[in-house]
Amino acid sequence: MTREWLDRWREGRIGFHRHDTHPALLRHWPRLKIRAGTKVLVPLCGKSLDMRWLANRDHPVLGIELSREAIEQFVDEGTGEVSRYQQGPFAICRQGSVELWCGDFFHFHIDQAAEIGAFYDRAALIALPPATRQRYAFHLAQLIPPGMRGLLISLSRAPGDESAGPPYHVPADEVRELFEPNFQVAHLEDGEPEAGSGFRESVWALTRRGPLT
Numbered sequence: 288m289t290r291e292w293l294d295r296w297r298e299g300r301i302g303f304h305r306h307d308t309h310p311a312l313l314r315h316w317p318r319l320k321i322r323a324g325t326k327v328l329v330p331l332c333g334k335s336l337d338m339r340w341l342a343n344r345d346h347p348v349l350g351i352e353l354s355r356e357a358i359e360q361f362v363d364e365g366t367g368e369v370s371r372y373q374q375g376p377f378a379i380c381r382q383g384s385v386e387l388w389c390g391d392f393f394h395f396h397i398d399q400a401a402e403i404g405a406f407y408d409r410a411a412l413i414a415l416p417p418a419t420r421q422r423y424a425f426h427l428a429q430l431i432p433p434g435m436r437g438l439l440i441s442l443s444r445a446p447g448d449e450s451a452g453p454p455y456h457v458p459a460d461e462v463r464e465l466f467e468p469n470f471q472v473a474h475l476e477d478g479e480p481e482a483g484s485g486f487r488e489s490v491w492a493l494t495r496r497g498p499l500t
């Protein structure tokens with residue numbers, strides 16, 4: 288799966304990338320009432336422009352992305368000086384208040400997450416095959432302190448139309464099963480089915496409960 292993502296970036300097969308800020312982020316983030324200054328973790332971040340929107344709202348952003356290509360494109364398409372440094376296995380690129388850690392999300396350790404107080408997942412969960420999603424939900428719970436929140440934008444398809452991903456179809460019941468052990472899960476909205484793919488986005492607010500189970 289790692290190789291496949293790197294190939295996608297190298298070959299420019301990044302249909303998931305949006306050229307605008309996600310409308311559900313604009314609509315729902317303010318409702319979460321996350322204080323300005325709170326650092327937001329963006330797992331499997333690609334080169335999402337949503338990170339710039341969060342940064343412009345006074346949230347330092349920590350994105351984690353496998354592909355160096357994605358990170359280089361993000362900083363090239365942005366403005367401002369870029370600084371680079373290394374933290375364990377991660378090569379980090381910082382531009383303004385966005386720091387992008389190049390490496391595997393599952394290698395990002397709790398000790399490196401000290402200042403994180405919120406998260407934003409758009410198309411991260413749905414990038415992972417079924418067996419890895421549980422690991423993802425637990426890993427995220429380890430990184431987010433109790434009481435802290437985040438927004439999750441997932442994808443589902445009509446029953447019977449669940450061809451292989453990525454992007455993977457993750458039905459609402461699975462979102463609940465994955466996150467409810469460690470988060471309060473609130474369903475915020477479902478989008479319209481996309482013409483062609485039949486995918487429909489669902490938006491969730493998650494609040495971390497503690498202790499971990």
Ligand SMILES: C[S@@+](CC[C@H](N)C(=O)[O-])C[C@H]1O[C@@H](n2cnc3c(N)ncnc32)[C@H](O)[C@@H]1O
Pocket residue numbers: 292293303304305330331332333334335351352353354357390391392393409410411413414454
């Ligand atoms: C569907 S894309 C979504 C990107 C971004 N969240 C967005 O909304 O545009 C999934 C991204 O996750 C990255 N990725 C996949 N597995 C990863 C992992 N284990 N650790 C870090 N990044 C990963 C891929 O390279 C890809 O850029």
